[in-house]
Amino acid sequence: MGMRILAAVAVVVSAVVHLYLWFDGVRDQGTVGQLFVVNVVAGAAIAVLLFTWHGWVPPFLTVGFGASTLAAFLVSTTVGLFGIEASWSWYAWLAAISEVVAMVAGAVLLLPWISGWRSGRGRQHDAPVGGAHLH
Structure with a gap:
């Protein structure tokens, strides 16, 4: 459960940074402002x-969230994204670190499924918390 907590904290930190920046004026930057809202909602979900x-699925989404969010920021700091050029600041570093942590934690959580698929055993089911099984 510790790795799931770490992954959840990482995506929430990134989402909170994006929410802070949205309130700090990014909301007025067209497409980028809208994408920040998507980031906040996705991180919470x-x-x-x-x-x-x-x-x-959740660890897979965690890796994708971290990778796509960090990639978008790196694009915005180099060539610009939708006309917006970002720079490195304390909140950018905080978000970038949290996104790297999300990718690593998500990947670690995926390892049992990957090893099961590679060995041909697969996973019989994906159980939600509480022990109920979905078939």
Whole structure:
């Protein structure tokens, strides 16, 4: 459960940084402002999924969230993204570190599924928290 907590905290930190920046004026920057809202909602949803569904999907989403968010920021600092050029600041570093942590934690959580698929055993089911099984 510790790795799920770490992954959830990482996506929430990134989401909170994006929410802070949205209130700090990014909301007025067209497409980028809208994408910041998507980031906030996605981070919150993924954090909830990490605690309620112990399948492979939440860790997969965690890796994708971290990778796509960090990639978008790196693009915005180099060539610009939708006309916006970002720079490195304390909140950018905080978000970037949290996104790297999300990718690593999500990857670690995916390892049991990956090893099961590679060995041909697979996973019989993905159980949500509480022990109920989905078939």
